Amino acid sequence: xxxxxxxxxxxxxxxxxxxxxxxxxxxxxxxxxxxxxxxxxxxxxxxxxxxxxxxxxxxxxxxxxxxxxxxxxxxxxxxxxxxxxxxxxxxx
Numbered sequence: 001x002x003x004x005x006x007x008x009x010x011x012x013x014x015x016x017x018x019x020x021x022x023x024x025x026x027x028x029x030x031x032x033x034x035x036x037x038x039x040x041x042x043x044x045x046x047x048x049x050x051x052x053x054x055x056x057x058x059x060x061x062x063x064x065x066x067x068x069x070x071x072x073x074x075x076x077x078x079x080x081x082x083x084x085x086x087x088x089x090x091x092x
């Protein structure tokens with residue numbers, strides 16, 4: 001992954017360390033811990049996706065340029081997530 005700046009890189013590394021690894025390794029005890037990490041990741045994703053959705057639904061038609069830009073960027077982010085779902089549904 002390419003980062004915009006050092007602050008973004010540090011933030012992402014910090015969040016990754018706090019959540020922990022989510023990749024299974026085939027060891028029951030280790031995978032149980034990773035499942036807990038994955039569940040935490042799911043909670044965070046749902047919160048973020050909900051915030052993005054609210055930005056779009058409440059502010060997409062706002063007359064203020066800065067507000068509309070945030071709604072537009074939120075839409076782009078959700079659209080990119082949808083692209084992943086399209087790929088998965090096609091079995092690629």
